[in-house]
Amino acid sequence: MSIFGDPFRRFLLSPTIYRTSYGSNALLDWIESPNAHIFKINVPGYSKEDIKVQVEDGNVLVVKAEDRGGKKDEYHGKDKEIVWHVAERSGGGKGGGDFSREIELPEDVKVDQIKAQVENGVLTIVVPKDATPKPSKVRNINITSKL
Numbered sequence: 001m002s003i004f005g006d007p008f009r010r011f012l013l014s015p016t017i018y019r020t021s022y023g024s025n026a027l028l029d030w031i032e033s034p035n036a037h038i039f040k041i042n043v044p045g046y047s048k049e050d051i052k053v054q055v056e057d058g059n060v061l062v063v064k065a066e067d068r069g070g071k072k073d074e075y076h077g078k079d080k081e082i083v084w085h086v087a088e089r090s091g092g093g094k095g096g097g098d099f100s101r102e103i104e105l106p107e108d109v110k111v112d113q114i115k116a117q118v119e120n121g122v123l124t125i126v127v128p129k130d131a132t133p134k135p136s137k138v139r140n141i142n143i144t145s146k147l
Contacts, residue, residue, distance in 0.1 A: 026065070026099045037109060037127040039063075041101065044121035051123060053116045059105045061114075063123065066098050107134060 029040040043051060043065060051065045105111065109127045116125045 026063075026101060028101060028103075030103070034129075036129055037106070039103070039123075039125040039127070041123045041125075042121060043118060043123045046118070046121075046123075048118045051118060053114070053123075053125060055105075055111045055114065056102075059107070059109075059111065061103045061105050061125070061127070063101045063125070064099070 027042045031038040031040070039061070041063060046065045051063070054062045054064075056062050105127060108129050110130045111127070113128045114125065116123060118124075
């Protein structure tokens with residue numbers, strides 16, 4: 001048994017890339033079961049048409065959302081007398097309600113079988129694990145006296 005336990009092994013021995021866009025308020029839970037990695041991301045107010053889930057560079061899970069129905073648009077241009085003082089619900093900061101999350105997936109997953117669904121303001125992404133053993137990445141190099 002490791003001193004730090006299994007949850008910390010991944011962070012110490014093979015750091016995971018985990019990026020979020022500036023000003024993103026999309027909270028994330030990452031759960032690992034024996035059969036899959038499960039990601040739950042808060043996406044209140046976004047429809048499935050607003051959200052894009054992709055795998056880039058072979059193993060980087062990218063989740064992006066665009067606030068196409070921004071709250072500012074409700075009043076913008078309709079009345080010159082309206083002054084906005086606070087616009088937090090539409091992500092009033094940089095990006096206007098857009099967000100992006102990037103997570104480097106472990107090597108033991110089946111990226112071609114990823115499934116996602118959005119329900120009650122929560123995006124759930126299920127990434128199945130691959131039980132087949134991967135070939136070793138260690139390759140011995142023959143040493144000679146001359147190149």
